Amino acid sequence: MDISAFGEFELIARLTAGLAVPASGDIGVGDDCALLDLGRGDLLLATCDSQVEGVHFTLQSSPLEHIGRKTLAINLSDIAAMGGTPRYALVSLLLPPRLSIEALDGIYAGLRAQAQRFDTAIVGGNISSTGGSPQLVIDITLLGTVERGHALLRSGAHAGDLICVTGSLGDSAAGLQTFLRPAANVSPQDLQALRERHTSPEPRVREGQLLGSLEGGKVTAMLDISDGLSGDLTHLCERSGCGARVDLASIPLSSPLLRVARSLQHDPLDWALHGGEDYELLFTLRPSALDEVRSALQQQCATPLTVIGEIQPLTSGLTLSYPDGHSEPLHPHSWDHLKKENKV
Template identity: 45%
Template sequence: MWVEDVGEFPLIARLAAIVGRARPDVLVGIGDDAAALDLGGDALVLLTVDSQVEGIHFVRHRIGPRLLGRRLLAVNASDIAAMGGEPTHALVSLVLPPGLELEWIEELYEGLRAEADPLGVSVVGGNVARSGDGVVLDLTLAGRVPRGELLTRAGARPGDRLLVTGTLGGAAAGLWLSGHPGIRIPEGEALLARHLAPTPRVREGRVIATSRLARALIDLSDGLGGDVVHLCDRSGVGVRVYVENLPLAPGVAHVAELSGRAPWELALYGGEDFELLCTAPPPAAEALAERVSAEAGTPASVVGEVLPAAAGRWLLLPDGREVPLTGKGFTHF
């Protein structure tokens, strides 16, 4: 049997079964956006790791090293934000082909610093190794969240509303535009930037966590359609997503038309928007949306409701039909 036959998430479950026996200070282990550790003191420690692999996550002649450095930190910071925390320390593992220009890797580090500085993150170590072919970048990010403010994918309850920050479909639209360089639209630059270097919603995550109004939180890396299923799995609940309420990034409808898809398909299954999705009971959900908008400057929209597990997982389409939510997000295998 090959890794690709098992699938990404079943693979993680099999590996967790081998090493999953946890020390008592592990509050959240394998299977959430980040691990949460109780090492004493008034805050919990968060840990996550993510990689950028040449040919899989990026094409070296399509993304400059500066943007790639930003992206390497941003995608990890998003996972810390998805626990309600703020990122603090990073370790970087570089696996580089010997023929790589020195300038390229130095510029990557400039980009890394540009993303790290405003977030208050220090790069405190790493490792360099030689690759046979292609660049592989790994970043381990630590963070902190005050005790009592930790949010995980578990905790959603029937009746909760689903709340998403910002807009959806922008990264997918940018990816499509990057593959069609002859096509220019007014929002093109913004969509390309969204695709290449996403903005982690750290401030928004802190507003959500400090409000103590939310019950569950996840970041949207695979696409809302896939990630909401992860949240439902961990919380043991069903869901109804209101497709009409999905907040489309400007230009997404235009790109959808050009590429022959429905706008909501890009918003649901495009992936890599790195917005946050949380759940909160009905009166609190509206208040929370207003707080995120007022305190972090990012709009937040109610895009669905949490159902009992037995009620299943559904998409309410704009024409009023309900279809099963397939959870077709991005997976590596």
């Protein structure tokens, strides 16, 4: 049977089933990053993610520097999602023979600039030929650190916690759509804003560090939104053993998103709920900490926090609450990276 019959999460479950349990002290595997205890000092965070030409980007649509920038950004976002500090990157390149040296230089310039912005040292890597296949692949492993007791996992949410997000949702999915379908009556500024959120997402590193540094268990769980809000909230609830209610009217939508949705006659909330690659932080908060956390994010990072719902008991399931008061089950409709057909 071909692997194309399997989904990404099925395959991951199959490959990781029965893996040797890490030695005691290794306190988290299967979160946004592995959380590893080397015995003394800070804990180590490790994550890896790749970008594949023709699957995640094309050289025609993405500015070269954005390709390098984004490949690091998606890994930076995983470190941010644990409340950690990025430290070291290893870059593995799979190079097709017909790639131009100028394209490689451009991609690497974006990668290096992004690394510098976030105080991350590129300390190793590997170059291999594709052996004739035309696709460029960039695979990055990122290492970070987090103070003991300050890593934010997916598993700490409790009923009554507020569900919060940074920034606005759906812009990346909308940006992707503008590459695929012509959007009439859309300003170049709106087009550029949304496309940049897709080709060069901004990892919420400083926001993650701030949320991780808070004392007293104010933030109870966190991950980044890479698969889409509905899918990632499901991940959080599964790991925390709880349900959730999302208030549809409270989901933060940007003005460019609303205008492009109108042009493309698409429901903007569909992008916000199910579109992938936002790389915003999704976290749960004790209600008493809301004012303090909101103002810290605003003052130190100029980043808005929006409360989009509340964690519920497990028995309540995941629901979407409409402005008129009725509710419907919220089904995850996540991006499956193996079945992704959309290409930019």
